[in-house]
Amino acid sequence: MEQFSxxxxxxxxxxxxxxxxxxxxxxxxxxxxQKYLFVYTCLLLxxxxxxxxxxxxxxxxxxxxxxxxxxxxxxxxxxxxFENYVTLFKDEVFIKSIFNTLIYIVLGVSGxxxxxIVVALLLHKINRFVGFxxxxxxxxxxxxxxxxxxVFQWILMGNGIINDVLINLGLPPQPFLNSPDQAIYVIIGxxxxxxxxxxxxxxxxxxxxxxxxxxxxxxxxxASSWQKFWHVTLPLLNPTIVFSAVIGTxxxxxxxxxxxxxxxxxxxxxxxxxxxxxxxxIYQLAFRQFDMGLASAATVIxxxxxxxxxxxxxxxxxxxxxx
Amino acid sequence: xxxxxxxxxxxxxxxxxxxLFPFVWMVSTSLKAPMDIFNLSIIPENPTLGNYLxxxxxxxxxxxxxxxxxxxxxxTISVLFFDTLVGYIIAKFKFVGRxxxxxxxxxxxxxxxxxxxxxxxxxxxxLGWTDTYWAVxxxxxxxxxxxxxxxxxxxxxxxxxxNAARIDGMNEYxxxxxxxxxxxxxxxxxxxxxxxxxNWNAFLWPLIAIESPSLRTLPVGLSFFSSGEAESQWHLxxxxxxxxxxxxxxxxxxxxxxxxxxxxxxGMK
Numbered sequence: 342m343e344q345f346s347x348x349x350x351x352x353x354x355x356x357x358x359x360x361x362x363x364x365x366x367x368x369x370x371x372x373x374x375q376k377y378l379f380v381y382t383c384l385l386l387x388x389x390x391x392x393x394x395x396x397x398x399x400x401x402x403x404x405x406x407x408x409x410x411x412x413x414x415x416x417x418x419x420x421x422x423f424e425n426y427v428t429l430f431k432d433e434v435f436i437k438s439i440f441n442t443l444i445y446i447v448l449g450v451s452g453x454x455x456x457x458i459v460v461a462l463l464l465h466k467i468n469r470f471v472g473f474x475x476x477x478x479x480x481x482x483x484x485x486x487x488x489x490x491x492v493f494q495w496i497l498m499g500n501g502i503i504n505d506v507l508i509n510l511g512l513p514p515q516p517f518l519n520s521p522d523q524a525i526y527v528i529i530g531x532x533x534x535x536x537x538x539x540x541x542x543x544x545x546x547x548x549x550x551x552x553x554x555x556x557x558x559x560x561x562x563x564a565s566s567w568q569k570f571w572h573v574t575l576p577l578l579n580p581t582i583v584f585s586a587v588i589g590t591x592x593x594x595x596x597x598x599x600x601x602x603x604x605x606x607x608x609x610x611x612x613x614x615x616x617x618x619x620x621x622x623i624y625q626l627a628f629r630q631f632d633m634g635l636a637s638a639a640t641v642i643x644x645x646x647x648x649x650x651x652x653x654x655x656x657x658x659x660x661x662x663x664x
Numbered sequence: 665x666x667x668x669x670x671x672x673x674x675x676x677x678x679x680x681x682x683x684l685f686p687f688v689w690m691v692s693t694s695l696k697a698p699m700d701i702f703n704l705s706i707i708p709e710n711p712t713l714g715n716y717l718x719x720x721x722x723x724x725x726x727x728x729x730x731x732x733x734x735x736x737x738x739x740t741i742s743v744l745f746f747d748t749l750v751g752y753i754i755a756k757f758k759f760v761g762r763x764x765x766x767x768x769x770x771x772x773x774x775x776x777x778x779x780x781x782x783x784x785x786x787x788x789x790x791l792g793w794t795d796t797y798w799a800v801x802x803x804x805x806x807x808x809x810x811x812x813x814x815x816x817x818x819x820x821x822x823x824x825x826x827n828a829a830r831i832d833g834m835n836e837y838x839x840x841x842x843x844x845x846x847x848x849x850x851x852x853x854x855x856x857x858x859x860x861x862x863n864w865n866a867f868l869w870p871l872i873a874i875e876s877p878s879l880r881t882l883p884v885g886l887s888f889f890s891s892g893e894a895e896s897q898w899h900l901x902x903x904x905x906x907x908x909x910x911x912x913x914x915x916x917x918x919x920x921x922x923x924x925x926x927x928x929x930x931g932m933k
Contacts, residue, residue, distance in 0.1 A: 372830060379836035380759050387750050388765065390806050395772040398783035405782065460679060463672045470673075476920050477680045480687070483916045483923075485865045487883040488905035491890050492690045495898050502689060505704050534682070539927065546928040594776065599867040603887055620778050620868070627782055628872060640779040647776055 406638035412631035425638035435639065437614055438622040439646070445529060445597050445618060446650070450589040452533040454582065457540025462574075464541070465548050475545075479538035486535065486596060490603035493531045494518060518606055521615035528604050528616055532596060540585055547581035548574070583658040587651055594620060594647060619643050687909070693902035701899050715903040723893065725907055727878055728885035735800050735870070735881055736863040742805040743859045748852055750806070751814025752844050756826060766815075773808040777869070785872055799873040800881065804863060810855050817848040854926025857919065864912065882908045 406425055410418040429435045460478055464471055481489065497503055497517040504514040518524045551574065559569045597618035601610055609625060610617025619639065627636035693701055695711045703709065719725055754766050784803055793799040821844060829839045845852065870881045880888065886904050894900040916923060 375836060376757060377759060380753055380757050383749050383753055384765065387746055387769075387806055390746075391769055391772060391808075394784075394803060394805075395775065395780070395808075396768065398780050398787070399772075399775050401783045402779050460676070463676050466672045467676070474676050474680065475924060476917060477683055479920070479924065480913055480916065481683060483861060483912055484687075484909045485883050485886070485912070487865075487867055487887050488690075488909045489686065491886070491901050491905050492686045495693065495902060496686060496689055498898075500702060502704050534686075537683075542924055542927045591776070595778070595868070598778075599883075602867075603890075608891055623778060624868075627785070633782055633786070637782055640776075640782065644776060644779050648774065 402637045402640055405633050406641045408634050410632075410634035410637070412633060418634070421634070425635050426642070428635060429639055429642065434614055434617065435619075435622060438610070438617045438619045439642075441525060441610075441615075441617055442594065442597065442619045442646075444525060445532070446590050446593050448526075449529045449532050449593050450586055452529065453536045453540050453589055454585055456533060456537045457544050457585065458578070460537060460541045461544035461548055462570075464545060475541070478541055481535045482538040484535075486599045487603050489535060490531065490600055493527070494604060497527060518604060519612060521613045524605065524612060525616045528600055531604065532593065532600055535596075536589065536592070540589070543581055543585050544578065547578045551577045579658070583655065586654050586658060590650055590654065591647065594618075594643070597621070598624065619646070687913075690902050690905050690909070693899060694906045696899060698897070698899050715899050716907075719900060719903050719907070723889060723904075724878060724880075724885060725882075725889075725904060728880050728882045729907070731797075731879060731885075732864055732882040735797060736860050738797075739801055739804045739863045740856055740860045742801075743807055743810050744852060744856050746806045747810030747855065748814045748845065748848070749840065750811045751816075752818045752840060754811070755815045755818035756821070756823070756844070769808050769811050771808075773812070777803075781869060781872055784869070788873060794873065795875050795879055797879070800870050800879075803869060804859075804866075807859070810859070813851060813855060814848065817851040818844060821847050850925070850929060853922055854929050857923055857926055861912075 405418075407420055407422060408418040409421045409424070464474055467474075495501060499514070499516070499519065503517075507514055516523060517527050555573050555577070556569060559573055564572070598620035601616050601618055601621050602608055602624075605611050605616045610621045620643070623636050623639045623643070626632050626639060688706060692706055692708055694715055695713070696703070696708045697710060697712050697714060700708065700710065750769070754762060780803065788794050788799045788802075793802070825843060825847075826839055829843050834842070865883060866881070867883045867887070870884045871887070874880055874884065877885070877888070886908050889904055890901045894904070
């Protein structure tokens with residue numbers, strides 16, 4: 342309404358330049374003020390959130406890691422320097438948990454990449470039921486890890502169905518999760534099983550982005566299908582592989598907790614700590630022994646570990662290909 | 665020649681059996697009477713719903729289901745609202761502190777959740793939040809990933825479109841909801857689906873934040889149920905697993921096009 346009367350007013354008077362200018366600058370100034378008001382009111386809560394719930398707690402963890410901080414014992418938390426870190430590296434179980442985490446990541450991530458690529462290539466080859474197979478392979482990814490872990494325990498039990506099949510085939514029954522030698526590989530198998538679908542989707546998208554032209558050119562050159570895969574498909578999937586490896590690693594570190602707690606026989610990385618991962622170790626320290634100092638130091642090490650691994654993957658896996 | 669064409673199908677079918685068998689066996693066991701569970705037929709000879717009735721009467725699965733739903737829905741709404749808004753502001757406005765704020769938010773992506781659970785735990789026990797929905801919710805209300813994702817998509821909206829709306833006298837809030845949000849709707853729905861899924865299935869933080877059984881989320885409840893009150897009663901454990909898995913599979917099959925598109929969209933950008 343106000344605007345309307347304003348413009349009417351202008352028309353009548355045929356205003357000179359000065360007046361027109363002041364009007365538009367007033368309009369602009371008002372707009373600018375409105376914009377700033379909008380920006381800062383909307384950012385207020387997010388800034389409080391990211392500072393209070395992400396940034397400061399991160400710094401706080403570094404601080405706790407340098408202190409003798411047990412929730413059960415004292416009210417004072419003396420600064421002890423690197424003592425927690427020294428204690429950790431002297432602890433065999435911690436070393437074991439780091440080593441296991443590496444096994445989880447190396448075998449688990451390469452396994453899920455491998456199967457993801459294979460399934461995607463197979464799906465790329467066929468032209469019927471693609472949607473149907475895609476749904477089936479993806480189902481495990483959306484389901485709860487806790488539920489699935491218990492299902493695997495049930496299937497792989499001493500007198501479970503897999504051992505029954507093995508016996509019927511005349512093979513010796515296996516201890517699976519009860520064996521310190523086999524348990525970790527069984528858990529990795531379950532992790533791979535659950536994440537094939539996710540990798541498959543990423544690789545399918547990657548495959549669809551490869552121009553058909555390149556394959557035609559390779560055909561003219563008389564390339565075999567293996568050569569085409571090795572020299573065209575794989576190099577062009579490289580960005581997807583890097584992305585998948587990084588995402589896979591980060592999720593694996595988290596998943597390793599849920600899966601190990603729900604699949605290992607004692608619920609805390611057994612038998613004989615053979616399946617313990619760093620996150621399970623941290624959980625035990627912080628929420629069973631309430632030793633927040635040691636646990637925080639361990640999370641700092643985990644943080645550096647992930648950081649180093651991500652940088653390593655980016656460097657090693659990223660190669661430039663020119664076409 | 666014919667075999668070469670059929671081979672991919674055969675391999676895919678074999679793989680499908682491996683993907684589906686655990687679910688089939690889970691449902692099958694849940695429908696068997698306790699004394700029949702070691703009878704290894706896939707189709708139960710005397711199917712019964714007794715396990716389901718027992719679980720619904722004697723344990724808190726319904727309660728846990730509702731808890732998970734409440735937590736996942738509130739978190740998803742909050743993430744969608746704030747991440748989209750912040751992504752939009754960082755992409756489309758120039759203001760003092762923009763780079764600092766964006767870098768600050770991105771830097772939180774580098775920090776694994778595991779590093780934050782200890783301060784979060786101390787924080788919620790000092791502030792008396794332990795054992796409330798809020799304790800489970802608060803760490804996930806906004807995500808760095810979502811902000812990053814939404815910024816990518818918001819950047820593609822032409823400035824002229826927004827300026828035209830401003831000249832028409834729309835206020836900034838209306839422009840955000842009526843002009844910007846519809847432009848990036850596919851990204852928002854993808855972010856929504858993934859936020860919901862990851863909160864629905866979350867385990868580590870809900871395990872720490874909640875003490876009383878009645879406030880547990882479904883994964884935490886199932887984990888305690890399976891290792892505690894139902895220990896070694898596999899017919900009950902499989903029934904609990906079925907209750908927590910089947911609804912999400914049904915929802916997935918309904919929404920599968922969106923979900924698969926969502927991964928491609930958010931993963932490949």
